[in-house]
Amino acid sequence: MSETKKADATEAAVKVPHQGSAPEERDVLLKVQGLTKHFPIKKGILQRQVAAVKAVDGIDFEVRRGETLGVVGESGCGKSTMGRVITRLQDPTGGTIEFEGQDITRLSTAGMRPLRRDIQMIFQDPYGSLNPRHTIGSIVSAPFRLQGVEPEGGVKKEVQRLLELVGLSPEHFNRYPHEFSGGQRQRIGIARALALKPKLVVADEPVSALDVSIQAQVVNLMDDLQSELGLTYVIIAHDLSVVRHVSDRIAVMYLGKIVELADRTSLYEAPMHPYTKALMSAVPVPDPKRRGAKSERILLKGDVPSPISPPSGCRFHTRCWKATEICRTTEPPLLELKPGQQVACHHPENAEDQAPQDTVLLSAAKEAVELVSVGETPKTPATTADDAVAEKAVEKAIAAETAEKAVAEKTVEKAVAEKTVEKAVAAETVEEAVVTETAAESADPAEPAEADTVEEPAAVEDSVVEEPAAVEDPAAESAEAESGRQESTDK
Structure with a gap:
């Protein structure tokens, strides 16, 4: 690193307070008020608007210089749309966006060009965010070409320095994106975002497409770069453990609204909004000592309502176990009930009830949640x-x-x-059969046997056969005598 760059880094470190300092001691870098983004739904030949998808529907928050704001929520709650709107990749429908005191809500493309150096974005998909026809050197050096910036020592030397900064080899300058893994591609995206030394980096799900081991490497890399370069992060994620590790403050979104905004310690230890409590109950605790310990997990029944026609009043009342009539009719404002902790709820957890007169639960509230016991917790009435x-x-x-x-x-x-x-x-x-055979064998031998009886007829037959032979002559003589008598009669 050259002496000039070392001096710039030292100056940035002096200007930017450390991440661990109190949020109220930092200058406000980004301020958002009443931000809305609606996507129209058109039908018919004339393409008339019949409805609108209310992706972001009125949110307020601030991001201080040098801190990390985490944004969590279910899929489809408007996190990514909010990130694209505050970087002005998409035009807002309403509200105001102030960056360093300057209103950038209605700036044109030409007006936003100088601010692109200070506001950059890391995209979610490391495979779709890199052009497969360009080399890594061409991709990372694109911000220099678009902004007309000539870095000290040349573009190639600066790109190789950035690749080395994010943990890649400078020899990867002439390679193509298909030659890299998912984690390496995400590092290339980070190098491109940091090329112009931005002040604000919006990271949209920076580690969701990576393996767990690679996630840890990328998260630690972003943390080190923040300490070294004095960056300000808005990290959009759904992994609560990653958000807790890297964030100073956390905003919880539900159906286009921020329902709770607090520092990470207060949010994780004492959540106020019922939706936040349900989210925190789903976080697994990888502690062998707590195996079998009594804990409670909240399962929200039903699906998230459609952003085309969100529910009236509090948008969470259709799935909330504390919903009353005021929740159905009146939208709760985002109020600071504790120092540094804001919540939009009529009946918050771990805080004073904002509508104590309304105690009758809605019929849907009685069936909105199911409590699942983990470990040795006794069965709850709901189950x-x-x-x-x-x-x-x-x-x-x-x-x-x-x-x-x-x-x-x-x-x-x-x-x-x-x-x-x-x-x-x-x-x-x-x-x-055996008895019969035994009786036959034991019979008297003096009795006439069948063999003797059979032999006697043989002797009789012999005598009978022999006797007719002796009688044949008298018969013949009588026959002859009769024939002689007939002849004499004829004469």
């Missing part, structure tokens, strides 16, 4: 009925299975009995 039904179903299934088993056992016993009877009958038949 007792469901558990009882489940237990009855299990008992019924066990009873049916037991009956089937009993029927099957009886069938088997019947079959065994029938088989036993058949075996007994067969055994009796065999015994009778």
Whole structure:
């Protein structure tokens, strides 16, 4: 690093308070009031507007110099749209955006060009944000060409320095994006965003597309760069653990609105808004010592309402377990109920009730949430009925299975009995046969045997056959005598 750059870094470190300093001691860098962004829905041949998607619908916040503001919320709540609007990549529908005291809400493209050096953005998709036809050197050096800036020592030397700053090799200057992994591409995007030494960097889900180990590297890199260059971050994310690690203050968004804004310690230890409490209950605690400890997880029932026609009053009342009639009719303002902690709720948690006279819960509030016990926590009334039904179903299934088993056992016993009877009958038949055979063998030998009886007819047959042979002559003689008599008669 040259002496001039060292002096610039030292001057920035002097001007910018350390991240750990109190927020009220810092100058306001970005101020947003009543910011709205509606996307029109048009139909028909004439393309008339029939409705609008209210992605961002009136939000107020400030970002102080040198701090990190985290923005969390469910998918579709308007986080990314808000980031694109405050960087003026998209024009706002209403409200004001002030950067260093200057109103940039209605500036044209030419008017925003000088401010592009001070406001940069890190995009969510590291694969879609880099042009695959350009080399890494061409991508990172694009801000210099567009702003007409000639860095000291030349563009190539400055780009190689930036690549080395984000943990890449200077030899990657002539390579293409497809030769890098997701984490390396995100580092290239960070190098491009830091090329012109911006004052404000809006990071839209900077680590959501990366592996866990790479996430830690990129987050630590951004933290080191903030300390070294005095950057101000607006980090949009849905990973609560990442937001807690890098943020000084956190804004919770729900359906285009900021429902709570507080420093990270107050927000995580004592959340005020019911939606924030539900979010914090879903954060897993990776502590082996707390395994089996009593804890409670809140499961919100139903889906997020459509941003085309958001609910009246408090937009969270359709899923809130504390919703009353005032929540349905009156929109709560964002008020500071504790020092440094703002919340938009009529019945906040860990704070005084703002509408104590309204105590009748809505019918939807009684079924809006389900409490799930983790560890040894006893069952809550919300889940007792469901558990009882489940237990009855299990008992019924066990009873049916037991009956089937009993029927099957009886069938088997019947079959065994029938088989036993058949075996007994067969055994009796065999015994009778054996007895008969034994009786035949033990009979008296003096009795006439079948063989002798058979032999006697043979002798008789011989005698019968022989006797007719002796009688043949008298018969012949009588026949001849009769024939002689007939002849004499004829004569």
